[in-house]
Amino acid sequence: MTSQLDRVVLIGVAGDSGCGKSTFLRRLADLFGEEMMTVICLDDYHSLDRYQRKEVGVTALNPKANNFDLMYEQIKALKEGKSIEKPIYNHETGLIDPPETIHPNRIVVVEGLHPMYDDRMRALLDFSVYLDIDDEVKIAWKIQRDMAERGHTYEDVLAAINSRRPDFMAYIDPQKQHADVVIQILPTRLIKDDTERKVLRVRLMQKDGIEGFEPVYLFDEGSTIDWIPCGRKLTCSYPGIRLAYGPDTYYKNSVSVLEVDGQFDRLEELIYIESHLSNTSAKYHGEMTELLLKHKDYPGSNNGSGLFQVLVGLKMRATCEQLVGGTVSMAAKAAVN
Numbered sequence: 001m002t003s004q005l006d007r008v009v010l011i012g013v014a015g016d017s018g019c020g021k022s023t024f025l026r027r028l029a030d031l032f033g034e035e036m037m038t039v040i041c042l043d044d045y046h047s048l049d050r051y052q053r054k055e056v057g058v059t060a061l062n063p064k065a066n067n068f069d070l071m072y073e074q075i076k077a078l079k080e081g082k083s084i085e086k087p088i089y090n091h092e093t094g095l096i097d098p099p100e101t102i103h104p105n106r107i108v109v110v111e112g113l114h115p116m117y118d119d120r121m122r123a124l125l126d127f128s129v130y131l132d133i134d135d136e137v138k139i140a141w142k143i144q145r146d147m148a149e150r151g152h153t154y155e156d157v158l159a160a161i162n163s164r165r166p167d168f169m170a171y172i173d174p175q176k177q178h179a180d181v182v183i184q185i186l187p188t189r190l191i192k193d194d195t196e197r198k199v200l201r202v203r204l205m206q207k208d209g210i211e212g213f214e215p216v217y218l219f220d221e222g223s224t225i226d227w228i229p230c231g232r233k234l235t236c237s238y239p240g241i242r243l244a245y246g247p248d249t250y251y252k253n254s255v256s257v258l259e260v261d262g263q264f265d266r267l268e269e270l271i272y273i274e275s276h277l278s279n280t281s282a283k284y285h286g287e288m289t290e291l292l293l294k295h296k297d298y299p300g301s302n303n304g305s306g307l308f309q310v311l312v313g314l315k316m317r318a319t320c321e322q323l324v325g326g327t328v329s330m331a332a333k334a335a336v337n
Contacts, residue, residue, distance in 0.1 A: 083102065128179045
């Protein structure tokens with residue numbers, strides 16, 4: 001696709017490593033079609049390779065290890081419908097490889113550690129999401145993975161997390177205040193003194209007042225709702241499921257918050273939950289449930305993280321269609337034809 005496009009939609013997906021960005025991007029590919037979407041990993045704009053960072057004594061999270069001027073210039077060019085010569089950061093070797101040609105596409109997703117760090121980049125984004133994992137959950141997940149699969153000790157895992165923490169708190173975490181939507185993954189409140197972190201409480205923080213974006217709500221917009229849906233229409237094993245919705249303030253921004261605590265036993269029954277949600281931006285009743293059922297094996301599919309990733313994807317699609325003035329997904333395009 002070498003010709004210039006009339007309108008390129010730019011989406012930012014931010015978060016730490018291991019927070020679910022890869023799964024979220026796969027869900028977006030389901031909605032938009034891989035042919036319509038180009039993903040740019042912002043690790044490619046590391047200005048220092050792995051060995052240079054070690055010499056200087058900085059992590060990849062530190063802005064000093066990244067070329068924000070080049071990032072902005074190239075992403076701006078893509079949004080203007082121009083091709084770029086993008087550098088490549090090789091995660092296997094830790095070196096920076098020769099550049100590759102990237103052509104503009106209808107949807108461009110920039111994902112990584114710093115999509116919203118630079119104010120010039122933030123101004124380019126049409127829609128932004130931050131994936132936010134609570135420290136307790138992050139540590140539990142990393143311990144389970146690294147100790148079981150990689151043979152690391154508990155002390156090694158904690159040391160690795162703590163070595164990144166100062167830069168994460170300084171440069172990555174503050175970006176969530178700029179996101180249109182934040183997906184928070186937290187410890188459950190349904191199990192007292194839970195340490196396994198297999199059951200999660202997930203919150204969808206939706207910024208109010210964004211042009212073209214209508215927050216999803218439960219039952220009654222603007223009300224405060226606490227709902228236990230378990231019963232005849234939704235199967236719930238221990239410890240059950242709790243949904244909540246209401247207005248709140250987040251980094252001095254007015255937000256609408258949707259929350260799911262617990263996990264779903266039967267994904268097909270989510271049609272019952274979907275029936276009580278409004279402003280989902282689904283094209284037909286049941287589309288949200290259908291998208292979750294399509295990939296039952298994706299991480300988080302049986303809890304609020306999968307549900308909210310799908311909902312945010314539907315919102316992104318609606319924003320894109322408003323901006324380009326028509327359907328953007330290959331599936332929808334095929335249906336029309």
